Amino acid sequence: xxxxxxxxxxxxxxxxxxxxxxxxxxxxxxxxxxxxxxxxxxxxxxxxxxxxxxxxxxxxxxxxxxxxxxxxxxxxxxxxxxxxxxxxxxxxxxxxxxxxxxxxxxxxxxxxxxxxxxxxxxxxxxxxxxxxxxxxxxxxxxxxxxxxxxxxxxxxxxxxxxxxxxxxxxxxxxxxxxxxxxxxxxxxxxxxxxxxxxxxxxxxxxxxxxxxxxxxxxxxxxxxxxxxxxxxxxxxxxxxxxxxxxxxxxxxxxxxxxxxxxxxxxxxxxxxxxxxxxxxxxxxxxxxxxxxxxxxxxxxxxxxxxxxxxxxxxxxxxxxxxxxxxxxxxxxxxxxxxxxxxxxxxxxxxxxxxxxxxxxxxxxxxxxxxxxxxxxxxxxxxxxxxxxxxxxxxxxxxxxxxxxxxxxxx
Amino acid sequence: xxxxxxxxxxxxxxxxxxxxxxxxxxxxxxxxxxxxxxxxxxxxxxxxxxxxxxxxxxxxxxxxxxxxxxxxxxxxxxxxxxxxxxxxxxxxxxxxxxxxxxxxxxxxxxxxxxx
Amino acid sequence: xxxxxxxxxxxxxxxxxxxxxxxxxxxxxxxxxxxxxxxxxxxxxxxxxxxxxxxxxxxxxxxxxxxxxxxxxxxxxxxxxxxxxxxxxxxxxxxxxxxxxxxxxxxxxx
Numbered sequence: 001x002x003x004x005x006x007x008x009x010x011x012x013x014x015x016x017x018x019x020x021x022x023x024x025x026x027x028x029x030x031x032x033x034x035x036x037x038x039x040x041x042x043x044x045x046x047x048x049x050x051x052x053x054x055x056x057x058x059x060x061x062x063x064x065x066x067x068x069x070x071x072x073x074x075x076x077x078x079x080x081x082x083x084x085x086x087x088x089x090x091x092x093x094x095x096x097x098x099x100x101x102x103x104x105x106x107x108x109x110x111x112x113x114x115x116x117x118x119x120x121x122x123x124x125x126x127x128x129x130x131x132x133x134x135x136x137x138x139x140x141x142x143x144x145x146x147x148x149x150x151x152x153x154x155x156x157x158x159x160x161x162x163x164x165x166x167x168x169x170x171x172x173x174x175x176x177x178x179x180x181x182x183x184x185x186x187x188x189x190x191x192x193x194x195x196x197x198x199x200x201x202x203x204x205x206x207x208x209x210x211x212x213x214x215x216x217x218x219x220x221x222x223x224x225x226x227x228x229x230x231x232x233x234x235x236x237x238x239x240x241x242x243x244x245x246x247x248x249x250x251x252x253x254x255x256x257x258x259x260x261x262x263x264x265x266x267x268x269x270x271x272x273x274x275x276x277x278x279x280x281x282x283x284x285x286x287x288x289x290x291x292x293x294x295x296x297x298x299x300x301x302x303x304x305x306x307x308x309x310x311x312x313x314x315x316x317x318x319x320x321x322x323x324x325x326x327x328x329x330x331x332x333x334x335x336x337x338x339x340x341x342x343x344x345x346x347x348x349x350x351x352x353x354x355x356x357x358x359x360x361x362x363x364x365x366x367x368x369x370x371x372x373x374x375x376x377x378x379x380x381x382x383x384x385x386x387x388x389x390x391x392x393x394x395x396x397x398x399x400x401x402x403x404x405x406x407x408x409x410x
Numbered sequence: 411x412x413x414x415x416x417x418x419x420x421x422x423x424x425x426x427x428x429x430x431x432x433x434x435x436x437x438x439x440x441x442x443x444x445x446x447x448x449x450x451x452x453x454x455x456x457x458x459x460x461x462x463x464x465x466x467x468x469x470x471x472x473x474x475x476x477x478x479x480x481x482x483x484x485x486x487x488x489x490x491x492x493x494x495x496x497x498x499x500x501x502x503x504x505x506x507x508x509x510x511x512x513x514x515x516x517x518x519x520x521x522x523x524x525x
Numbered sequence: 526x527x528x529x530x531x532x533x534x535x536x537x538x539x540x541x542x543x544x545x546x547x548x549x550x551x552x553x554x555x556x557x558x559x560x561x562x563x564x565x566x567x568x569x570x571x572x573x574x575x576x577x578x579x580x581x582x583x584x585x586x587x588x589x590x591x592x593x594x595x596x597x598x599x600x601x602x603x604x605x606x607x608x609x610x611x612x613x614x615x616x617x618x619x620x621x622x623x624x625x626x627x628x629x630x631x632x633x634x635x
Contacts, residue, residue, distance in 0.1 A: 145586040148503055152589045363449055392438060393445025398513040401438050414573060416599070418592045454569060456604070457634040458529060465614060465630040469623035476614065481533045481627045482595050488531070488631070493571070499580070506582040516592035517582040520599070523572035 012056040016049060019065050025135035027066065029109035031073055033172040034096035036116075038134050039162040040077055048073040066106050074100055110135055111226045112172040114219075117161075118186040119170045126161045127186065128193040133158060136215055146197045146209050174227075181290075184227070188236045188292060191219045195240050200397070202250040213244055224279070234283035235292030241276035242299035245269040257403040265306035273303050294323045298335075313342035330358045331366070338370050346377040365394040369404065376407070384408070412453065412495050412522040413502040418486035419515035421460050438510040446494060446505060457490040486515050493522075527568065527633035528605050528613040533597035534626030536575050553621040561603065566616065572601040597626055604633070 024045070031041035048069045062068040074097050081093035117130035129147065132138040144154035164170065175183040198212025220237040227233050249267035252258055280296050298319045305311050320336035323329070333356055341349025353371055361367045372387035388408035395401045424432070439457075446452040461480040468475040480487060489511065496502050499519070506517040542550070561567035576591045576598045591598065600622070607613045610632070617628045 141586075148500075148507055148582075148587055150499070150503065150580040150587055150589055153499070389441045389444055390448065392441035393443070393448075394508060396507045396512070398438075398510070401441075401510070402434060405434060405437055412571075414571065416592070454604075456527070456529065459632040459634055461631075463632050465610070465617070467614065467617040467620075467623050467628045467630065468626075469618055470625065474618060476618075481531070481597065481629045484593050484595065486592060490634075503580060503582060503587065506580075509582075512582050513584055515583070518592045519580045519582065520573045520576075520591075521578050523574055523601075 012053065012061060015061050015065065016052050016056070019069065020049065020137065023066050023069075023106065024137040025110045025113065026106050026108055027070055027073065028134050028137075029113035029172075030070065030100055030106055031077060031097075032116075032134070033109045033112050034099060035077070035081075035093055036166045036170065036172065037077075037093075037162075038113075038116075038130075038165055039159065040080060041073070042134070044073040044076040044080065045069070047076045070100065070106060108226065109172070110222065111174055114187050114190075114223070115174055115183060116165055116170050116172045118183070118190050119165075120183075120186070121168055121170055122161055122164060123157070124186075124189075126157045127190040129154060129158060130161055131187075131190050131219070132194060132215070135219065146194075146212060180230075181232070184230060184232065185291075187223065188232060191216050191223070192236060192240075192292075194219070195243070199243055202247050203255055203399075213240070213247075216240060217244060229286070231283040231286040231288045232290040232292045234279045235290060235294075235296045238276040238280035238283065238296035239292055239299055241272045241279065242296060242303055245272035245276065245303070251399065255399060257397075257399040259403070260302060261311070268303070268306060270306070273306070276300070276303070289322075291323065291326055294319055294326065298323075311342070313339055317343060330356060330361065330364075334364075334367055334370050338373075341374055341377075346374045350374045350378065363394065365391050368394065372404070372408070411498065411502075412493060412524070413499075414520045414522060415492040415494060415502070415506050415509060416518040416520065417489045417491060417509060417511035417515065418484075418518060419489050419511050420485065421462075421487045421489070423514065424489070425460070435510055442508060442510055443492075445508070446492065451494040451496050451501075451505065452492070453495050454493040455491065458488060461487045489515075526607060526609065526613075527635060528607060528610075529631045529633055530603040530605065530613075530617050530620060531629040531631065532600045532602065532620060532622040532626065533595075533629065534600050534622055535596065536598045536600070538625075539600075540575075550621060557619060557621060560619070561605070561616070566605045566607055566612075568604040568606055570601065570603040573599060600626075 027045055028038065028041045031044060032038045035041070051072050052065070052069060056062070078090075078094050078097055081090040084090075085093070113134055114131055117134060118127045122130065129143045132143050133140070140155040140158055141151040143158075144151040147154070149157075174180075195213055195216035198209050198214070198216060201209040217237070217240050220233070220240055224233050224237050245268050246260070246263060248269065249263040249265075250258055276296070277300060280293065280300055283293050283296075298316055301312050301316045301319065316339045317336065320332055320339055323332045324336055334353065337349045337352035340352050350371070353367070353374065356367075368387050368391035372384050372391055375384035375387055385408055388404050392401050392404045392408075395404065424435075427435070443452070443455055446455075464478070464480045466477045466479060466481050492505070492509070494502065494505060496505070499521075502519050506512060506519050509517050511517055558567065558570065579589075579591045581588045581590060581592050603616075603620070605613065605616060607616065610630075613630050617623065617630045620628045622628055
């Protein structure tokens with residue numbers, strides 16, 4: 001590659017992309033926080049990036065590119081407000097945006113943006129998409145595919161949610177002490193929902209989910225850096241790191257599914273496990289247990305197999321007992337039943353499963369997969385075959401289907 | 411609401427797949443059909459014979475025109491369908507994602523006209 | 526044997542139809558369905574909403590719209606029980622859609 005306009009344009013593009021990666025969310029947050037207009041901020045920022053790609057090759061990359069982008073975007077937002085609204089309203093917007101100073105170091109208001117996105121007035125299903133778009137700059141079609149929603153539907157939901165934020169006066173602030181735990185939980189749930197979609201695709205075979213786990217961990221680390229005194233934030237981060245550490249071990253060389261108890265610990269990412277343990281340890285010191293810390297502790301117990309050579313199921317059952325009394329979650333109850341079978345035998349596990357009462361169970365693949373495994377261990381082959389059938393029919397991942405088929409016939 | 415789930419897959423790929431893969435796919439479809447039935451959503455489903463056995467009929471202005479083959483050459487061909495009764499589009503998409511055909515093809519989800 | 530009669534037509538052209546034409550076509554379909562029922566061959570039939578309402582689910586994406594862009598779009602189907610292909614083609618030629626679109630006849634696996 002020689003020097004000249006081609007190279008300059010490439011450098012500019014790389015710089016712009018680097019700024020976008022690092023700062024997109026910060027810029028959206030700063031622009032949206034005062035006007036509560038997330039959509040307007042995104043549009044203005046898109047125009048600013050376009051202006052950068054046109055201008056920087058000629059004038060050179062500015063010393064403070066973020067400040068440059070912020071200045072341009074702010075001006076575009078003011079112009080748009082003047083075009084769209086009454087002079088009274090646009091005067092408000094101008095006033096609010098004038099408070100946004102283009103300092104070289106843009107203040108980090110991403111936490112305020114995330115709390116707005118996860119506000120109770122916002123539909124729970126759209127919180128994770130809002131964060132993906134506002135903080136990470138994902139487009140609606142990619143988000144739609146990740147969450148198994150049609151693109152036009154997702155676009156509509158995002159537009160409606162952003163309108164809600166603007167019109168309902170949803171505040172852009174980190175909640176006070178008394179509300180923080182609850183409101184934070186909604187933010188953490190949204191980040192975990194993003195992680196879950198990425199985790200469901202371990203081989204990264206699907207373009208729309210490939211990087212989601214990493215993005216979720218990035219968000220987790222960001223929130224942990226901004227709220228270091230909150231143990232549940234650390235708990236979520238530890239949980240995600242533990243799960244991500246096992247990615248390579250979850251599929252074999254042929255792309256076939258490998259369940260946890262058959263995974264080779266040597267294929268786990270030990271640096272990630274070490275980081276997870278350190279984060280979880282820090283959380284534990286704060287002595288304020290919670291759902292994500294407990295989930296992370298379960299993962300930690302599984303990871304301990306790398307040293308001990310076996311799994312401490314008694315500890316895991318105790319953790320699930322605590323989780324169950326905290327959340328009453330059916331998912332937890334199923335996992336607990338499976339763990340119980342490891343210490344008290346498959347009959348005890350099956351009894352625990354049979355005791356579950358929830359309409360959604362009949363459509364829930366993990367329930368049938370757990371039942372099938374336990375029935376199989378009890379030698380109840382016909383019932384096991386039926387349960388495997390149910391699990392296979394409810395499973396969207398071909399690798400997991402093939403695994404269940406092998407277990408059923410083997 | 412009723413939706414038609416149309417399964418489009420590449421016939422040549424399916425025909426040339428190794429025996430083990432084919433029987434796995436058939437078994438997956440059997441389990442999938444069972445799951446839809448057990449959920450109460452199943453109304454009908456049919457598997458179609460390949461497009462090599464299709465015939466196309468056009469009758470413009472009384473001129474009858476009968477040709478061998480499907481209505482259009484497409485990279486993926488209609489292999490079968492499921493007609494399901496579900497509360498909403500999200501539920502229909504959920505079933506579409508589980509359809510074994512989604513792994514290598516397209517599941518087209520079409521709402522039914524109700525009068 | 527079971528056969529599926531698939532009706533394909535240019536949606537956009539159909540949407541531009543006059544009220545009268547629409548009424549004529551509706552009447553033609555009613556007559557056709559009656560004939561199928563009298564002959565005892567009809568197992569089922571449905572009309573589909575236009576492809577603007579379609580979604581496609583693939584391994585790597587959920588998309589708005591049908592699986593492919595084609596000049597004619599699937600508008601509906603008839604499922605019939607007939608003695609042989611000749612009978613199936615006889616019915617296919619009489620589907621009103623054959624006059625302005627295409628009817629594809631597909632044998633069903635049993």
